[in-house]
Amino acid sequence: MKKILIHLLFIALVTGLGALIGVANVPGEWYQSLAKPPFNPPNWIFGPVWTALYVLIGIAGARTWLAAPASACMQMWFGQMALNFLWTxxxxxxxxxxxxxxxxxxxxxxxxxxxxxxxxxxxxxxxxFLPYLAWVGFASLLNLSLFLLN
Structure with missing residues (x-):
C-alpha cells in the first residue's frame, strides 16, 4: 500500500506542479506573433503530451525514491524536474x-x-524516460528554430 501511495504522490505532485506552471505561463500574444518552423505542432497537443509525460516521470521518480531516496540517481531526477519546471x-x-x-x-x-x-x-x-527524451529533444529543436527565426 505504501508503494502505491508514493507512486500516486509523485504523479500528483509532478502533474499538479506542471499544470500550475503551465496555467501561470500561458502562451500569449508574444508566442502567437513568433515566426514558426513548418514542423511546429498545434497548441492543443502540448497539454495532453505533457500530462502523459508527467505521469511517466512521476512513476520513474517514485520507483527511484523507493529504491534509493538519497542516491545520485534521485538527485538527478530532482535536478531534471527543476529544469523542466523552469523552462516554461x-x-x-x-x-x-x-x-x-x-x-x-x-x-x-x-x-x-x-x-x-x-x-x-x-x-x-x-x-x-525515453518518450520524455524524445519530446524534449523535439522541443529543443523547436526552441532552437524559434530562436533562429526570431
Missing part, C-alpha cells in the same frame, strides 16, 4: 527564446544522464 517561465514568462534555450539544453542533458544512471539499477525507470 523562462520561455513563455520571460518571453525569451534564448533563455528557453539556455534551460532546455541542460534539461535534455539531465534527462540523458538520468537514463544512463538508472539503466542498470532500474531499467524500467530509464525506459519510462
Amino acid at each position: 517561465p523562462a520561455f513563455f514568462g520571460a518571453e525569451s527564446t534564448a533563455l528557453g534555450l539556455a534551460v532546455i539544453l541542460p534539461l535534455l542533458l539531465s534527462i540523458i544522464a538520468f537514463i544512463r544512471m538508472s539503466w542498470n539499477p532500474d531499467r524500467l525507470s530509464a525506459i519510462l
Whole structure:
C-alpha cells in the first residue's frame, strides 16, 4: 500500500506542479506573433503530451525514491524536474527564446544522464524516460528554430 501511495504522490505532485506552471505561463500574444518552423505542432497537443509525460516521470521518480531516496540517481531526477519546471517561465514568462534555450539544453542533458544512471539499477525507470527524451529533444529543436527565426 505504501508503494502505491508514493507512486500516486509523485504523479500528483509532478502533474499538479506542471499544470500550475503551465496555467501561470500561458502562451500569449508574444508566442502567437513568433515566426514558426513548418514542423511546429498545434497548441492543443502540448497539454495532453505533457500530462502523459508527467505521469511517466512521476512513476520513474517514485520507483527511484523507493529504491534509493538519497542516491545520485534521485538527485538527478530532482535536478531534471527543476529544469523542466523552469523552462516554461523562462520561455513563455520571460518571453525569451534564448533563455528557453539556455534551460532546455541542460534539461535534455539531465534527462540523458538520468537514463544512463538508472539503466542498470532500474531499467524500467530509464525506459519510462525515453518518450520524455524524445519530446524534449523535439522541443529543443523547436526552441532552437524559434530562436533562429526570431
